[in-house]
Amino acid sequence: MEKSVCEEDVYNTIYREQFEKVRNFVYYKCGDLDEAEDIAQESFIRLWRNCAEVLFNKVAGFVFTVANRLFLDQTRSKKVALKFEKAQLPQQDRQDPYFELRTDEFRTQIEEAIADLPEGQREVFLLNRIDKYTYKEIAEMLGVSQTAVEKRMTKALIKLRDRIQEFKEHKI
Amino acid sequence: MSDKYEHNERLAKWLNNDLDQEDTDALRDDRSLDELRFVINDIDSWSLPKPDVEKKLQQLKESVGQKETKVIQFTPKIWLRYAAAIALIVTGYFAGKDLLMNPNIIVETALGEQLSHELPDGSIVTLGPSSRLEYKRKNWMENRTSSLVGEGFFDVQSGPGFSVTTSKGTISVLGTEFDIEIEGERLEVNCYEGRVLVDMASQDEILQAQQGLILQGSSVDRSQFTAMAPHWIGEKSSFEDTYLSAVVFELKKYYKLDLQLPKKYQTTSFTGSFVHDNLEEALKSIFTPLEISYTLKEGGKVEFE
Numbered sequence: 094m095e096k097s098v099c100e101e102d103v104y105n106t107i108y109r110e111q112f113e114k115v116r117n118f119v120y121y122k123c124g125d126l127d128e129a130e131d132i133a134q135e136s137f138i139r140l141w142r143n144c145a146e147v148l149f150n151k152v153a154g155f156v157f158t159v160a161n162r163l164f165l166d167q168t169r170s171k172k173v174a175l176k177f178e179k180a181q182l183p184q185q186d187r188q189d190p191y192f193e194l195r196t197d198e199f200r201t202q203i204e205e206a207i208a209d210l211p212e213g214q215r216e217v218f219l220l221n222r223i224d225k226y227t228y229k230e231i232a233e234m235l236g237v238s239q240t241a242v243e244k245r246m247t248k249a250l251i252k253l254r255d256r257i258q259e260f261k262e263h264k265i
Numbered sequence: 266m267s268d269k270y271e272h273n274e275r276l277a278k279w280l281n282n283d284l285d286q287e288d289t290d291a292l293r294d295d296r297s298l299d300e301l302r303f304v305i306n307d308i309d310s311w312s313l314p315k316p317d318v319e320k321k322l323q324q325l326k327e328s329v330g331q332k333e334t335k336v337i338q339f340t341p342k343i344w345l346r347y348a349a350a351i352a353l354i355v356t357g358y359f360a361g362k363d364l365l366m367n368p369n370i371i372v373e374t375a376l377g378e379q380l381s382h383e384l385p386d387g388s389i390v391t392l393g394p395s396s397r398l399e400y401k402r403k404n405w406m407e408n409r410t411s412s413l414v415g416e417g418f419f420d421v422q423s424g425p426g427f428s429v430t431t432s433k434g435t436i437s438v439l440g441t442e443f444d445i446e447i448e449g450e451r452l453e454v455n456c457y458e459g460r461v462l463v464d465m466a467s468q469d470e471i472l473q474a475q476q477g478l479i480l481q482g483s484s485v486d487r488s489q490f491t492a493m494a495p496h497w498i499g500e501k502s503s504f505e506d507t508y509l510s511a512v513v514f515e516l517k518k519y520y521k522l523d524l525q526l527p528k529k530y531q532t533t534s535f536t537g538s539f540v541h542d543n544l545e546e547a548l549k550s551i552f553t554p555l556e557i558s559y560t561l562k563e564g565g566k567v568e569f570e
Contacts, residue, residue, distance in 0.1 A: 108318070117313055126314065133316075142329070178314065191303050194307075222305065222311075228277065243274035246276070254297055257304055258297055
């Protein structure tokens with residue numbers, strides 16, 4: 094017997110597991126945490142209202158789709174700025190082969206490079222790296238093929254690689 | 266040049282250690298990939314601030330009006346402590362029929378009248394002229410829903426779900442929503458503080474502070490503004506770069522007038538204000554700066570040359 098989303102315990106569990114992920118997903122698109130929380134919340138309200146129609150194993154697809162639609166309904170500025178919390182850098186050590194990549198300046202550049210990625214590549218990259226979703230899961234969430242996800246991921250990685258090389262060349 | 270990476274989505278697979286032999290060979294000895302791996306490892310440790318999931322879940326429960334749990338019963342106090350007022354203005358111009366049954370509280374204003382009214386939870390609504398607000402006093406704290414015809418400025422106390430129903434849609438402090446389908450002509454919503462959700466037949470919009478929208482027919486235009494309160498609050502109405510036709514529309518709410526604005530002036534832009542208690546002054550302050558000649562005759566008849 095399939096679990097019903099309308100049961101409060103089931104719904105609460107889904108909420109606790111998924112809220113942050115949906116919030117992050119919207120944040121990668123819009124770069125505004127407050128707005129991302131509002132949209133995530135609204136998506137879960139829709140889930141509650143439609144709990145009888147949404148199958149338990151289709152819940153993620155439902156909330157992500159609703160969140161994406163709510164996001165699209167908003168008018169917004171084109172430029173997205175993303176900020177992440179990062180661990181402190183270790184002490185500088187010139188023996189370190191990645192010495193020049195272990196600087197705040199470089200990290201900021203990478204953060205900008207990610208924010209500058211086209212939306213499709215940015216969300217795939219961050220869902221995979223920050224939220225640890227597999228390509229297959231992302232494909233299901235976004236309603237595209239796994240190959241499409243891998244293509245976007247590859248493009249994002251090429252851009253990052255190029256940015257690293259650029260950074261190194263300017264430093265030398 | 267990037268082809269060796271893009272072929273077969275190699276880089277995506279490389280990241281997953283999921284390459285077959287041919288692809289492994291193609292990427293062998295590429296030192297730039299070591300650096301990329303290093304950077305990715307760093308990115309993997311990045312994070313975002315954790316949302317307060319339990320609090321958000323409680324808010325959600327309150328806003329969907331679910332049966333209360335023990336925890337939720339304690340929250341009104343907490344809510345008050347974090348009280349941040351949310352203000353919005355709704356303008357619906359249309360000939361509306363009474364939608365609700367009595368026994369309800371009805372607050373009405375006449376032509377040229379303005380009225381502030383305190384709702385049971387301390388929220389304050391200021392009604393513009395020729396407007397009407399209706400709500401149920403009973404269970405107000407559980408169900409803060411009212412319906413508006415005309416113009417109103419809402420200064421809302423924090424708490425679960427607050428919404429205003431108009432003929433063109435429902436406006437709520439975020440966290441609530443309603444479905445509504447009523448006919449009418451125009452809906453204007455401006456948010457001065459906080460966030461509100463406007464749920465219209467065709468679409469939903471979320472407004473943040475200093476954002477507004479106008480729904481006319483099926484088209485929705487969004488706007489930005491800097492005012493702290495609507496133009497009609499107080500003893501005069503102020504306008505910034507507004508069509509003269511809209512200014513005259515507003516003027517007619519305060520004075521009994523027989524005034525037909527000639528077509529050529531309809532889209533003239535007006536910046537300024539008019540007072541609510543002196544017709545001659547009001548007309549002068551609108552038309553003189555625009556160099557439009559007019560004569561005011563008996564019975565509020567205004568003629569243009």
